[in-house]
Amino acid sequence: MAVLLLAALLVLLLPGTAEAHAVLKSTDPRDGQVLAQAPRTVTATFNEAITLAPKGNQLLDPAGRVVPADIRSVNDTVVYTPASTLAEGTYIVSWRVVSADTHPVGGGISFSVGRPSASSVAVPDQVAGREVNVLRIGAEVLRYGGVLGFAGLTAFVLFVAEPSVRRSAAFARRVRRARDALAAAALLGAVALVPLVKLWQDGAGVGELFSASLWPAALSAAPAAAAALLAAGTVLALVAMRRDLPVAAAPVAATPSPSAGPRTLTAAxxxxxxxxxxxxxxxGVNALQLSLVDGEGVPLVPHETPQLSVRLPVYELGPFKKPLSTTGKGTYEATVDFPLDGTWTVTLVVRLSEFESPVVSQKVVIP
Known part of the structure; x- marks a missing residue:
């Protein structure tokens, strides 16, 4: 089940596609061509289906004035149909189209009817403002970084982290904080891209961000659908992680936790x-000092060095053996690492003679 949820996460969250931008294949007339008669239509054909951007598609006369024309996209072709017969001179055709991968592609050509004009205007370049591009790139970084980080964290929790570690309250808290930050970054980037991609495609400036005509068109475009899929994928991943992080999902009991401080254990x-x-x-890392005394309080030297181990029963961790080193008569020390909080069991085996090795266990609460 977890595998299916992660697969759904990756399918839904990965934004965009790996498609290449639209590439111009041909124009009719060709760039720079001189025609004996005025054409009824002018076409620009691309290698894939395209749509027209609201700005940047026009037919200009030799003086740079806009020539009235019907301009539409038909599958992979932009078709310009002048409202009246073109007079003699040089004309400029410009286009700004949106390819299947949402990238805008601009360009243009010139052609002449009869003979070229003595002078003509350059092909206009309709591009988005610098601020729009900076904001769009920043939003893309947030979206991709959040998605990849979120997917990586989900994969780690589901497939890499040990079950006992996943049940740790401290681990769950850290995962939840990182998960929320990554999800927020991905969603923020995706939402910001809804208007920014539209401005970028239209070759508009950031000043049009609050235009009344921008948002209806932006909300019906691909980035809005991607943001919705991102939200759906995030919900699926959160469900998967909640199932595998029961401690993170469970409410914290309102009981005071024991304060940290040296713990003393005694056993017969x-x-x-x-x-x-x-x-x-x-x-974390702790120092353990062990002292052995007999019934009269005299230091006791056992038949051999005692054996020490620790385990955390609730998470099925351990036992972990911890070697003791002798520090004096009947005294020993060891370094003990308690990686998780909880009630640990400390077990000591003391070999008093060739035939007597009592085993004692004590519980200690590690906050």
């Missing part, structure tokens, strides 16, 4: 006494 070992002091007594 046959007719003797073992005392263990764990400091600093909190999650």
């Amino acid at each position: 070992v046959g007719g003797n006494k073992a005392t263990m002091v764990i400091s600093p007594g909190r999650r």
Whole structure:
């Protein structure tokens, strides 16, 4: 089930496609061609289906004035149909189209009827403002970074992290914070791209961000659908992670947690006494000092060095053996790492003689 949810996450969250931009294949007339008669239509054909951007598609006369014409896209072709017969001179045709991958493509050609004009205007270049491009790139970084980070974190939680680690409250808190930040970044980028991509396609400036005509068109375009899919994919991934992070999803009990501090454990070992002091007594690396005394309080030297181990039953962690080193008569020390908080079991095996090896266990709460 988790695999299916992660697959759905990747399919839904990966924005955009790997398609190439539209490329101009041909024009009729050709660029620079001189025609004996005025053409009824002018066409520009691309290698894939395109749509017209609202601005940048026009037919200009030698003086740079707009020639009235019907301009429309038909599959992969832009068709210009002048309202009246073109007079003698040089004309400019410009286009700005949107390819299947949402990228705008602009360009133009010139052609002449009868003979070229003594002078003509350059092909106009309809491009988006610098601010729009900077904001769009920033939003793309947020979206891609958030999506990839979110997917990577989800994969780590579902397939890499040990089940016992996933059940840790501290781990769940860290994952939840990172997950929320990445999801917020991805969604923020996706939402910001809805108007920014439209401005970029139209070759408009950031000043048109609040134009009344911008938002209806932007909300019906591909980036808006991508943002909706992103939100749906995020919900699917959150469901998967919630199922695999029960501690993160469960409410925290309103009971005070024990404060950190040295922990002292005592246990009877046959007719003797073992005392263990764990400091600093909190999650992480701790020092454990062990002292053994007999019934009269005299330091006890066992038949061999005692054996120490720790385990965390609730998460099925351990037992982990911790070697003890001798520091004096009947005294020992060890370094013990408690990676998770909870109630740990400390087990001590003391071999008092060839035939007697009592085993004692004590519980210690590590906050």
